[in-house]
Amino acid sequence: MSAPSHRFRPNRRMLLKTGVGLGVALAGVGVARATLADASPTEAAGQRNKELCDQPGDSASQQGLGSGDLGIPYYREHDGTWGYVFGDSWSGIQQTGTYLGSPVMLNQDHFDASGAAPISFTWAMPTAGQARQLFDYRTKADNGFGYEVSRIPNDCIEFGGRTYIQYTSVATWEPPAGYDGSLMSGVAYSDDYGVTWHDYSYHWDGDVRGANQSLYGMWSFAGIDPDGWLYIFSKRWNGTHRNTADGGAIQLFRIQPNDFRDGNFGAQQNWAYLDGSWKWTTAAAPSVILSGNDTGEFSVKRIGDTYCMSYFDVKLGAICTRHASRPDAGWSVPVPQITSVEVPNLYGGYIHPGSASASSLTLIVSQWNGVLNAPPYWVKQFDGIAS
Numbered sequence: 001m002s003a004p005s006h007r008f009r010p011n012r013r014m015l016l017k018t019g020v021g022l023g024v025a026l027a028g029v030g031v032a033r034a035t036l037a038d039a040s041p042t043e044a045a046g047q048r049n050k051e052l053c054d055q056p057g058d059s060a061s062q063q064g065l066g067s068g069d070l071g072i073p074y075y076r077e078h079d080g081t082w083g084y085v086f087g088d089s090w091s092g093i094q095q096t097g098t099y100l101g102s103p104v105m106l107n108q109d110h111f112d113a114s115g116a117a118p119i120s121f122t123w124a125m126p127t128a129g130q131a132r133q134l135f136d137y138r139t140k141a142d143n144g145f146g147y148e149v150s151r152i153p154n155d156c157i158e159f160g161g162r163t164y165i166q167y168t169s170v171a172t173w174e175p176p177a178g179y180d181g182s183l184m185s186g187v188a189y190s191d192d193y194g195v196t197w198h199d200y201s202y203h204w205d206g207d208v209r210g211a212n213q214s215l216y217g218m219w220s221f222a223g224i225d226p227d228g229w230l231y232i233f234s235k236r237w238n239g240t241h242r243n244t245a246d247g248g249a250i251q252l253f254r255i256q257p258n259d260f261r262d263g264n265f266g267a268q269q270n271w272a273y274l275d276g277s278w279k280w281t282t283a284a285a286p287s288v289i290l291s292g293n294d295t296g297e298f299s300v301k302r303i304g305d306t307y308c309m310s311y312f313d314v315k316l317g318a319i320c321t322r323h324a325s326r327p328d329a330g331w332s333v334p335v336p337q338i339t340s341v342e343v344p345n346l347y348g349g350y351i352h353p354g355s356a357s358a359s360s361l362t363l364i365v366s367q368w369n370g371v372l373n374a375p376p377y378w379v380k381q382f383d384g385i386a387s
Contacts, residue, residue, distance in 0.1 A: 046115015046383030049343065052364075054093045063106050063124035064131035065147040066092040069366040070297070071106075071379035073352045074156040076163075078193060079116075082108040082354065084121070084364070085153045086379075089131070094375045101133030103153040103165060104192050105365035113356040115383030125194045134165070135188055135197050144207055147171060147184045153237050155299070157221040159230075159257055163190040165197075166219040168237050171208040178245045182206030185217050187263075200263045206237060212304060213243075215251045215286070222300040222307060222327055223353070223385075229254040229269075231327040233300045234286075241296050241314050241347065248295040248313075252288035252327055271328050278328070290331065297366075300327075301351040306358035308387040310337075310349045319349035319365060323358055323387040337385050343367055348379070361385040 025210035053060035054067045076083050089104040090093070091097035106121040124131035137143045139150050147214040156165045168185045175181030186203040190196060205211035217237030224230050231254045238246045252271040259267040270286040272279065279288075298311035309331065310321045318336040340346055345368055352362035363382045 009126075013299075033201050034137065046112075046362075047118050047381040048383065050118045050375070050381040051123075052119050052381055053380050054376055056093060059121040060106060061093065062129065063121050063322065064091060065100065065104060065106060065121075066090050066097055067377040068100075068104060069368065069379060070153060070348055070349045070350070071364045071366070072153055072156055072299075073362075073364055074163075076107070076159060076193060077158050078161060081122075082111045083156060083163075083194060084108065084119075084379075085134075085156045087152050088150055090377075091131075095373050095377050099139075100131060101139055102150045103129050103134050103167065105134055106131060107194075107276075108260065111352070111354045113352075113354050113360075113362070113363065115356075115381075119381050123234055126196075134190075134194065135167075135199075145169065145203065146183050148153055149173065154185075154218045154297075155220045157223070158193070159224060160261060162261060163192070163194055164188070166220070166221070166340065168217055168239060169206070171206070173240050173242075175240060175242060180207045180214075180217060180237045180243045180246070181213050181240050182214075182217055183208045185214070185219075185237070200265075202263060202265055213245055215249060215288075218298065220298055220300040222303045223386075224257055225302065225327070228256070228282070230257050230260055231300075232268075233298070233327075235295060235298065238294060238296050238314065241294075241312075243294065246294040246314070248290065248292040249288045250290040250295070250298070252289055253286050254280070254327070280328075280329045290336075297348045297350070299350040301353050303351070303353070303355050303358045303361065303387075306387065308358050308361060309353075310351050310361070310363055310385075310387075312347045312349050317346075319346065319363065320359070321363075321385060321387045332387075333387075338363070338365055338382060343380065345369055356383075359386045361387055 006296045011342040066087035070087040072085040086104040089100040101238040105125040109122045151167045169183040171183040172181045182205045184206045188197045204216040219234045222231040235250045253268045269280045270283040273287040294314040296312035317340040319338040322332045324331045348366035350364045355361040
């Protein structure tokens with residue numbers, strides 16, 4: 001596959017301003033506010049700002065991936081190893097060599113939650129040393145849904161012998177103001193733990209297919225709770241960081257794992273404000289539980305007995321975190337943890353599900369300088385983050 005033109009993507013990882021206030025409405029439980037001045041990052045233990053790719057001779061390049069972003073971590077429960085799902089990727093550092101596509105996966109046999117040893121990749125999909133695009137589709141082409149430039153992963157989870165990636169198909173990286181630029185979103189699955197992939201037949205229409213600002217654009221799998229439900233948070237697509245109508249709105253729904261496996265997505269229950277109270281229901285659509293500044297990539301994971309959230313605040317130019325005792329409980333005040341003062345042009349901020357604790361998270365953060373064939377284009381490891 002030849003490398004696509006990237007004239008469509010000059011502003012995806014644009015330089016973002018810092019120092020403005022962050023306001024996030026907490027539906028049903030009041031309003032929480034934080035600013036860079038009154039919430040300082042927690043001092044990290046272990047790795048902080050550690051590059052995991054785009055470095056000559058590193059473990060990523062040994063597995064066939066030179067440059068890539070996102071690096072979304074997930075637990076491979078069938079053998080106790082770890083997977084990392086990248087977005088647009090190249091075989092060479094500084095976005096050179098062959099364009100590999102998106103998504104791409106690297107794996108690790110052991111993750112050190114203490115942060116003493118940085119993440120190091122052990123093998124790639126489909127085979128060691130041969131990273132390539134996981135999904136069978138063509139970039140910059142119509143694959144039966146309309147023109148799409150790339151399919152960007154939002155999260156990955158494995159349970160019951162099947163691996164799932166929720167993704168957004170991007171129609172344009174430069175949507176007009178008030179539009180999100182998505183074609184559709186979907187869920188792909190693998191029954192051989194990441195080697196071959198299939199798409200569920202149901203897809204959620206995006207901007208170009210008539211559903212601009214769909215709250216099903218980007219998902220995060222919070223995991224299967226001890227109560228047996230799979231909890232999923234979702235929001236509007238804003239991987240472009242240009243969606244001025246995003247508003248940071250996030251919703252919550254849950255589904256039985258067997259229904260999810262069967263593609264019976266209509267069996268979901270929605271967390272909604274209905275008849276004067278919050279409840280789980282099938283009688284109404286999910287209500288917005290969090291809103292505020294525009295939100296890019298986000299991540300929710302159950303770490304120990306605590307639900308932790310991280311997200312890229314587009315207006316603040318920072319990775320923020322918060323926590324809750326339950327998916328449907330009130331969330332703490334957001335705390336800016338990593339800012340563009342420390343990491344210029346940052347985004348992402350995915351919680352590693354193997355994090356040591358809710359008070360010592362590992363986050364995977366992306367960085368790009370906005371120039372093709374120039375460094376950096378990588379993911380970085382940050383340990384010791386308190387949610």
